[in-house]
Amino acid sequence: MDINPSIFHLVTRFCYGYKIELSADNIVSVLCIAYYLEMSDDHSSNNLLNKAVTFLEQRVLMSWSETVKALCICSDKILDKLANVGLIEVFLDSLIEKALNDTRLLQDLITLPLRLYEPLILEVSKHNVSLENLVASVCNYANRWVFEKDSGDGSVSRNKREGIEAVERLLPHQRGTISSGFLFKSLKESIFLGACSDCRKGFEVRISNQLDMARAKDLQILSPTEDGSYDIELLKTILKSFYSNDSVPDLSRFVSVARMLEEFLLEAAASDAGLRVGTFKELAEIAVAASCDVLSYSDGIYRAIDVYLERHRDLIESEKMEACRFLHCKKLSPEACEHASKNEKLPLRIVMQVLFVSQMQIRDKVAREMKGVVERTENQVDEVESMSKKLLKLEIEPDYMKKRKIENLECVVHCEKKKTSVWREVKRKFGCMTSSTMDACSCHIKKRKTYHSYK
Numbered sequence: 001m002d003i004n005p006s007i008f009h010l011v012t013r014f015c016y017g018y019k020i021e022l023s024a025d026n027i028v029s030v031l032c033i034a035y036y037l038e039m040s041d042d043h044s045s046n047n048l049l050n051k052a053v054t055f056l057e058q059r060v061l062m063s064w065s066e067t068v069k070a071l072c073i074c075s076d077k078i079l080d081k082l083a084n085v086g087l088i089e090v091f092l093d094s095l096i097e098k099a100l101n102d103t104r105l106l107q108d109l110i111t112l113p114l115r116l117y118e119p120l121i122l123e124v125s126k127h128n129v130s131l132e133n134l135v136a137s138v139c140n141y142a143n144r145w146v147f148e149k150d151s152g153d154g155s156v157s158r159n160k161r162e163g164i165e166a167v168e169r170l171l172p173h174q175r176g177t178i179s180s181g182f183l184f185k186s187l188k189e190s191i192f193l194g195a196c197s198d199c200r201k202g203f204e205v206r207i208s209n210q211l212d213m214a215r216a217k218d219l220q221i222l223s224p225t226e227d228g229s230y231d232i233e234l235l236k237t238i239l240k241s242f243y244s245n246d247s248v249p250d251l252s253r254f255v256s257v258a259r260m261l262e263e264f265l266l267e268a269a270a271s272d273a274g275l276r277v278g279t280f281k282e283l284a285e286i287a288v289a290a291s292c293d294v295l296s297y298s299d300g301i302y303r304a305i306d307v308y309l310e311r312h313r314d315l316i317e318s319e320k321m322e323a324c325r326f327l328h329c330k331k332l333s334p335e336a337c338e339h340a341s342k343n344e345k346l347p348l349r350i351v352m353q354v355l356f357v358s359q360m361q362i363r364d365k366v367a368r369e370m371k372g373v374v375e376r377t378e379n380q381v382d383e384v385e386s387m388s389k390k391l392l393k394l395e396i397e398p399d400y401m402k403k404r405k406i407e408n409l410e411c412v413v414h415c416e417k418k419k420t421s422v423w424r425e426v427k428r429k430f431g432c433m434t435s436s437t438m439d440a441c442s443c444h445i446k447k448r449k450t451y452h453s454y455k
Contacts, residue, residue: 004029006026007026007029007030007033008033010026010030011030011033011034011037011048014048014051022051022052022055022059024059024060024066024067024069024070025069025070025073027052027055027056027060027070028070028071028073028074028078028082029078030048030052031049031052031053031056031082031085031087032078032081032082034047034048034049034052035049035081035085036081061090061091061094064095064098064105064108065108067091067094067095068095068108068109068111068112070091071091071112071113071116072111072112072113074113076113076115079113079115079116088116091116092116092119092120092123095109095120096120096123096124099120099124099129100124100127100129103124103129103130103133103134104130104133106121106124106133106134106136106137107133107136107137107140109121109137109141110137110140110141110144110145111144114145114159114162114163114166117141117166118166118169118170121134121137121138121170122169122170125170125172131172131174131177132177134172135171135172135177135178138167138170138171139178139182141163141167142163142164142167142182142186145159145160145163146160146163146164146167146186146189147185147189157193160189160193161193161194161195164186164189164190164193164195164199165190165195165196165199167186168186168190168195168198168199168202168203169202171202171206173205173206173209175209175210175213176210176213178206180207180210180211180213180214180215180218181214181215181217181218181221183203183206183207184207184214184218184219184221184222185221186203187200187203187204187207187222188221188222190203191234204237204238204241205241207238208238208239208241208242208245209242209245211238211239211242211257211260212242212252212253212254212256212257212260213256214260215260215263216260216261216263216264216266216267217267219235219260219261219264220264220267220268220271222234222235223235223268229279230268230279230282230283232279232282232283232286235286236286239257239286239290242257251294254290254294255294255295257290258287258290258291258294258295259291259295259300261286261287261290261291262287262291262300262301262303262304263300264283264287265280265283265284265287265300265301265304266300266303266304266307268280268283268304269304269305269307269308269311270307270311273311275308277312277315277319277322277323278322280308280323281322281323281325281326284301284304284305284323284325284326284327285326287300287301287304287326288301288326288328292328292331295331296331297331297332297333297336298327298328298331298332299332299333299335299336301326301327301328302327302332302336302340305323305324305327305346306343306345306346308323309323309345309346310345313345317347317348320345320346320347321347321349321350324346324347324350327350329350329353329354329356329357330357332354332357334358334361337354337357337358337361338358340354341354341355341358
């Protein structure tokens with residue numbers, strides 16, 4: 001086996017009886033060489049293998065940081081030796097136990113080799129751990145080992161391809177647990193590195209499940225490609241997956257995607273000076289298809305066209321018409337129509353269509369206002385007729401009915417006054433008042449029958 005000179009010097013010193021210093025940096029190499037040289041109890045009671053194992057148990061495995069440090073410097077050959085003697089499981093069990101107690105520690109694992117990192121995360125993910133910390137660890141690992149620029153070495157590219165495939169396997173599928181920007185970046189990297197189809201498909205599915213949470217700049221990650229074009233087919237694949245997803249519960253998610261695509265079209269028109277008319281038309285077609293049934297107006301499409309024509313002043317009339325091909329003038333707001341009708345960058349045919357739409361909007365507005373006036377007038381007429389009927393009913397009422405009502409009203413008032421004269425009633429009962437002084441009203445007293453006696 002290959003022996004590091006410093007480790008060979010340390011073992012030699014031990015053999016000659018000198019004191020040696022073990023640490024997390026050299027303990028794995030010392031274990032491997034002691035096992036290889038069979039420096040065990042069969043050789044001596046004070047053997048190097050026992051000394052190294054004791055140090056590993058008492059000083060390294062008891063500490064999270066020391067365990068990570070001991071593993072992060074291991075080469076593939078040393079890891080193979082550890083696997084042969086069963087020590088890989090010992091290290092991983094120690095880290096997993098500590099990680100389950102505090103998942104925040106997972107972010108310290110980005111220095112581990114992939115062959116150690118992946119089984120550790122897979123095992124931790126089987127338990128009820130914080131997804132936030134788990135995802136943070138995987139994303140940090142990808143930024144460290146996959147997304148860093150390299151010199152183009154074939155072996156490095158192969159390691160990166162293995163890394164991005166492992167990242168896809170380790171990431172959860174729950175909606176919203178991973179940023180859309182990271183997913184788009186991972187998808188683009190998987191395509192560039194030639195990762196397996198399952199890896200690419202995994203990122204596409206995650207993106208489509210939360211496409212409404214993405215932003216226009218996330219879509220920009222996918223394009224332009226190396227030849228300066230846009231991956232239109234990839235964008236269509238993602239959108240098709242999103243719209244075919246039965247789990248989309250409400251219209252608001254479709255609205256979010258439609259607005260994002262309009263903004264993406266606007267940013268593409270503003271930022272890419274070399275954007276060809278054909279490519280712009282394809283992107284506009286996608287944006288229009290997403291917005292036609294969910295957005296009331298196509299003002300976002302118009303703004304993108306306006307910016308594109310501004311940046312490409314040298315276009316001929318036919319090319320301008322191609323850029324405006326998917327502009328639906330009937331879905332422009334009155335404000336957008338007013339702006340477009342004075343826009344000299346637009347083709348003349350489009351301006352004429354906008355003017356026609358403006359006239360139709362004015363006509364419809366006037367018709368709606370007139371309809372409102374008529375309805376209000378009819379309501380007022382109905383109210384006047386109803387009041388007139390009530391007044392007419394009062395006027396034709398017989399005079400004797402009016403007189404009867406007045407007399408009854410006076411009696412009621414008199415009786416109410418009488419009820420309040422408590423002291424007056426008391427005096428009457430005690431004979432302090434004569435009949436001549438009592439009120440003349442007897443409307444509340446029933447008439448008694450008069451009986452005559454005959455002799």
